[in-house]
Amino acid sequence: MRVSYGDRPVPSMLGEHADLDEAWLKDGWLPLFARWLLDATEYVASDGGRITEPNAMVLGTVDAAGVPATRTVLCKGVDERGIVFFTNYESAKAQHLSANPAASATFPWIPLARQVHFRGAVEKISSEETLAYWRTRSRGSQVGAWASRQSQPLGSRDELLAAAEDVRERFHDLDELPVPPFWGGYRIRPFVVEFWQGGQDRLHNRIRCEPKDGTCQVSRVQP
Numbered sequence: 001m002r003v004s005y006g007d008r009p010v011p012s013m014l015g016e017h018a019d020l021d022e023a024w025l026k027d028g029w030l031p032l033f034a035r036w037l038l039d040a041t042e043y044v045a046s047d048g049g050r051i052t053e054p055n056a057m058v059l060g061t062v063d064a065a066g067v068p069a070t071r072t073v074l075c076k077g078v079d080e081r082g083i084v085f086f087t088n089y090e091s092a093k094a095q096h097l098s099a100n101p102a103a104s105a106t107f108p109w110i111p112l113a114r115q116v117h118f119r120g121a122v123e124k125i126s127s128e129e130t131l132a133y134w135r136t137r138s139r140g141s142q143v144g145a146w147a148s149r150q151s152q153p154l155g156s157r158d159e160l161l162a163a164a165e166d167v168r169e170r171f172h173d174l175d176e177l178p179v180p181p182f183w184g185g186y187r188i189r190p191f192v193v194e195f196w197q198g199g200q201d202r203l204h205n206r207i208r209c210e211p212k213d214g215t216c217q218v219s220r221v222q223p
């Protein structure tokens with residue numbers, strides 16, 4: 001597969017003279033990240049296989065004792081401010097973020113031999129932004145969000161199914177479920193975004209972008 005960024009061809013597969021140029025970051029990290037996310041979404045392998053959940057990212061947080069934890073979440077918003085994900089505000093990750101409001105997020109697009117890595121400060125998004133996203137979710141997902149006390153111990157699966165049934169019953173006469181008070185979005189405001197493109201003989205490309213005051217300091221890093 002060949003894709004292009006601007007007027008430059010981007011050979012995107014490992015072994016195809018994979019390239020990554022500092023100039024691609026002249027307008028900051030967002031255009032290139034958006035392009036690569038789109039490439040991952042549209043990617044079709046020669047056997048017809050696709051990248052499942054191309055917006056999945058491995059989110060790293062650090063707990064109050066300084067011990068890191070990672071898990072996968074879905075990126076549901078991207079703009080010049082950063083990247084957004086949604087979760088339970090009482091989950092383990094939320095507790096980590098209240099102790100240490102910083103995170104990493106890695107998009108591993110292995111079939112494209114690409115990776116994008118973010119590190120940044122984390123903040124809760126506004127309730128208006130959360131509501132706008134909440135309304136796009138299916139009623140089933142909304143019920144699931146209400147029913148789960150994410151990261152808390154659960155005696156049995158039946159307990160969870162019963163909790164979901166209680167939620168359905170509680171809101172059965174409402175057209176729209178309200179946003180749970182314990183659920184919403186976080187934004188990672190990156191202080192560094194690193195693009196990685198695999199190259200021949202492990203001579204990979206790593207280009208780092210450090211956004212500051214509306215500009216982006218671009219540097220190349222040894223593979």
Ligand SMILES: Cc1cc2nc3c(=O)[nH]c(=O)nc-3n(C[C@H](O)[C@H](O)[C@H](O)COP(=O)(O)O)c2cc1C
Pocket residue numbers: 053056069070071072073074075085086087088091092093094150151
């Ligand atoms: C593909 C995939 C996507 C996921 N997306 C989310 C998500 O967007 N938000 C979320 O809270 N958990 C998501 N999860 C579940 C998390 O990985 C994790 O189990 C959960 O958030 C609890 O993490 P914590 O106990 O560290 O807070 C996803 C898991 C997978 C495998």
